[in-house]
Amino acid sequence: MPQAVYTPRREAPGESVVAVELRDVNKWFGSFHALKNINLSVPRGQRVVICGPSGSGKSTMIRCINHLEEHQSGEIIVNGKPVTQDLRKVDEVRSNAGMVFQHFNLFPHLTVLENCTLAPVWVRKMPRMAAEELARHYLDRVKIAEKATNYPGQLSGGQQQRAAIARALCMNPRVMLFDEPTSALDPEMVKEVLDTMVSLAGEGMTMLCVTHEMGFAREVADRVVFMDHGEIVEANTPHEFFANSRSERARQFLAQIL
Ligand code: ADP
Ligand code: MG
Numbered sequence: 001m002p003q004a005v006y007t008p009r010r011e012a013p014g015e016s017v018v019a020v021e022l023r024d025v026n027k028w029f030g031s032f033h034a035l036k037n038i039n040l041s042v043p044r045g046q047r048v049v050i051c052g053p054s055g056s057g058k059s060t061m062i063r064c065i066n067h068l069e070e071h072q073s074g075e076i077i078v079n080g081k082p083v084t085q086d087l088r089k090v091d092e093v094r095s096n097a098g099m100v101f102q103h104f105n106l107f108p109h110l111t112v113l114e115n116c117t118l119a120p121v122w123v124r125k126m127p128r129m130a131a132e133e134l135a136r137h138y139l140d141r142v143k144i145a146e147k148a149t150n151y152p153g154q155l156s157g158g159q160q161q162r163a164a165i166a167r168a169l170c171m172n173p174r175v176m177l178f179d180e181p182t183s184a185l186d187p188e189m190v191k192e193v194l195d196t197m198v199s200l201a202g203e204g205m206t207m208l209c210v211t212h213e214m215g216f217a218r219e220v221a222d223r224v225v226f227m228d229h230g231e232i233v234e235a236n237t238p239h240e241f242f243a244n245s246r247s248e249r250a251r252q253f254l255a256q257i258l
Contacts, residue, residue: 018077019044019175019206020065025074027060034060035071036230042175042208047201049217049238050210052227053253058210061227062177065208066097079174091123098168102180104160106152106167112139113148116167124171131170138166142196158189162196176200178209212257218242226250
């Protein structure tokens with residue numbers, strides 16, 4: 001396979017250096033105001049950890065970025081492309097942003113390899129052989145090459161989550177979105193998934209990661225965003241956030257989880 005198929009994408013001339021931008025984003029579920037005037041700009045290569053109490057809007061924000069939910073006002077721009085209601089553009093947005101969920105969301109009736117090749121073949125129209133080679137590359141990268149022909153149900157939780165990361169990487173995304181990727185895992189499997197994420201971060205991948213793994217935040221985050229009641233209450237460097245959070249709400253939250 002030509003090396004270029006799986007080397008990280010290079011910046012094309014004129015490409016946005018802002019990977020993800022949210023401007024005055026609002027989202028309602030019926031009359032419930034779930035996201036309130038969210039503003040966030042994530043430069044290419046930045047690692048952002050998003051934390052906050054349950055129900056504060058973290059998943060909703062991540063899901064709006066990937067157009068799994070629609071926002072009602074404001075702008076979301078992923079890699080220079082607005083996330084619009086235009087369904088024809090959804091595939092484009094989704095292939096720019098790889099998503100990893102709390103519950104893995106692998107297709108149970110497909111092997112790990114088939115999970116990884118599905119979108120490259122059907123969305124990207126990649127020839128099957130090339131897609132398989134790409135998938136094997138990433139499965140090797142997340143250290144589960146030997147599980148390629150197994151079904152998700154035959155893997156441990158940590159292995160399934162690493163397969164889900166490999167699947168997202170196969171679309172060669174510009175941004176990786178993680179929504180509590182380790183919170184459904186048994187404690188002994190958390191580390192293997194975090195290690196995979198740390199190594200991705202080390203390669204310069206832009207990452208937005210909802211997690212309460214504060215060790216991960218300290219180690220890799222450029223910025224910690226704290227949400228509460230649908231708002232971004234604070235965005236700070238990890239050092240500042242942990243040492244002296246500006247907001248009382250963040251201090252209370254940290255006191256509970258640390
Ligand atoms: P978090 O991920 O921070 O725990 P969520 O983004 O999942 O929070 O949810 C934020 C708020 O929006 C919660 O109050 C939740 O009940 C509400 N919410 C989320 N999804 C829906 C939905 N599909 N319909 C109605 N309310 C929702
Ligand atoms: Mg959530």
